[in-house]
Amino acid sequence: xxxxxxxxxxxxxxxxxxxxxxxxxxxxxxxxxxxxxxxxxxxxxxxxxxxxxxxxxxxxxxxxxxxxxxxxxxxxxxxxxxxxxxxxxxxxxxxxxxxxxxxxxxxxxxxxxxxxxxxxxxxxxxxxxxxxxxxxxxxxxxxxxxxxxxxxxxxxxxxxxxxxxxxxxxxxxxxxxxxxxxxxxxxxxxxxxxxxxx
Numbered sequence: 386x387x388x389x390x391x392x393x394x395x396x397x398x399x400x401x402x403x404x405x406x407x408x409x410x411x412x413x414x415x416x417x418x419x420x421x422x423x424x425x426x427x428x429x430x431x432x433x434x435x436x437x438x439x440x441x442x443x444x445x446x447x448x449x450x451x452x453x454x455x456x457x458x459x460x461x462x463x464x465x466x467x468x469x470x471x472x473x474x475x476x477x478x479x480x481x482x483x484x485x486x487x488x489x490x491x492x493x494x495x496x497x498x499x500x501x502x503x504x505x506x507x508x509x510x511x512x513x514x515x516x517x518x519x520x521x522x523x524x525x526x527x528x529x530x531x532x533x534x535x536x537x538x539x540x541x542x543x544x545x546x547x548x549x550x551x552x553x554x555x556x557x558x559x560x561x562x563x564x565x566x567x568x569x570x571x572x573x574x575x576x577x578x579x580x581x582x583x
Contacts, residue, residue: 406434408450409441421449423467430467464495464550468582473563475534477502477573481562486581488538488561493552495582496534502575504532504567512577513548514566523568533566534577 406418409431422430422438429446432438475482475498488494498512508515514533521527525535525543534546539559546553546563555561563579 407431410447410450411441411445412447413445421465421467423469424449464552464582468495470580470582472578472580475563475565475577475579477504477532477565477567477575477577478570479564480570481537481564484561484563484579484581486561486583488555488558488583490555490558492555492583494555494561495550495552496536496546497550497580497582498534498546498548498577499579500575500577502532502565502573502577504565504573505569506572508532509575511548512546521568524566525564525568526566529566531566534563534579535566536561536563538562 407421409417409419409421409429411417417431417433419431419433419436422432424430424443427443429441429443429449430438431441471484471486473482473484501509501511503509508531510530510532512534514530516530518530518532521531524531526545529535529545530547534548535543536546536553537543538555538557538561541557541559543564543566544553544556545566561581563577565573565577567573
């Protein structure tokens with residue numbers, strides 16, 4: 386058996402006997418087990434096993450190993466814990482609904498949207514919008530489904546959200562607004578209910 390295989394086997398055995406936990410690996414080589422609370426700016430907040438929560442400077446941390454089963458799955462795009470969240474309503478008849486959330490360029494934001502809106506005669510859909518929707522050059526995002534959930538930051542161009550659950554990386558910094566991908570709002574009714582994780 387190679388040295389590498391032996392190391393992996395010993396590591397697997399050690400993991401099987403320990404309690405499930407996140408692990409903070411410091412640049413000094415020290416490993417701290419517990420629960421990741423959040424990462425904000427240059428600060429990482431971590432609750433150590435058997436102790437209280439503590440803040441670490443990001444420059445002192447080599448990596449964070451998340452215990453994937455705690456967060457539902459380990460697929461790319463699954464939402465991490467410890468994010469702030471805000472619930473808001475997106476009225477279909479309002480061009481841009483202010484969420485009260487300020488974002489930074491490069492930040493990943495997650496959306497969980499429910500509900501249905503009526504956005505035209507015989508047109509009623511959920512956040513993903515109308516399947517097979519034709520391109521309409523007058524919509525905020527012409528090539529995307531009509532009636533779908535969209536967003537923008539400040540006065541920048543809109544981006545598509547739909548019923549996407551994975552992270553959407555913000556291209557700009559500023560206030561986040563949400564709306565419906567429709568060019569004629571006067572006959573719209575209903576709203577989406579959104580929880581924003583950031």
